[in-house]
Amino acid sequence: MIFVAVGTQFSFNRLVQYMDEWAVSDENTNNETVIAQVSDGDYQAKNIETQPFMDGEQYNKNIREASVFVSHAGMGNIISAREQQTPIIVINRQHKLGEHRNDHQADGIKWMEKLDGVYTASTREELYAHLNNIEQLKTADTSVVGSEQLSNYIADFISTGKR
């Protein structure tokens, strides 16, 4: 199963359409089913299951069970994918297509792609290239996942650090 999520703020019809068309294309050689959280998008998907929103438990379960998580370029989803040990492909919303208020997601994918387990795409072709290579997509190295060290360091500084 491939899980797709566009966030809760805006729709992202373009991504849903890409996934809807990919699902029935010859490129989907494993016959992966696709489940998508689509916010209030009005694109009518024909080949994949869509829901506007889902509760947190279902959402995390879908991320955990997916062979790959396809997401808008949102930081929250990157964190979740790493926690659930699922590779993630992020595609940026584009301001010029009316998909966001600005183009910060285009800047976002530039740092996101430096993380292991994170794959980025700006176009349909780039997205499909990753999907057609699903078995090669890797999850983040568990030894480097997590912010415990950072939080502990800050806590110790508050307790005992010098001004």
Added chain:
Amino acid sequence: MSKKQKVLAIASPGGHWIQLNKICNPLEDRFDMVYVTPGSQYSSAKKGSRKIVNITDASATSKHKLIPLAFQLITLFIKERPSAIISTGAAPGAIAFLLAKVLPIKTIWVDSIANTAEISRSGRMVKKHADLVITQWEQLSNDEGIVYQGSIL
């Protein structure tokens, strides 16, 4: 038993806020956390047991809002008497740090993970004033006090 130290955690909405929560939620056992954010995204004030205070937003393009923001922050410092302030950015956190400089409040800046090539603009603004400056990218740490201790991911 001594009372827990109070800590203000300040961030703008979006990615800054997500990072702030990731860092600060585990601190809730050790400290009395008060979350501070511009806008009305959490106008319900208390989400579960968490205390969230709304403040005015300000940025380089809305300098006229600096005065009400500064006033709100000073009021907050007097009311909450925090031992420390943590911020991941952007402008409102930086303003809070500048105001806290003359007060007995430790300031901890965690630069956003989105800044891979250099420290953010607001981070550069507070660099000389903060008690601790943390980057989330090892290559941006240096001998002049920019610390790397892992990232929120």
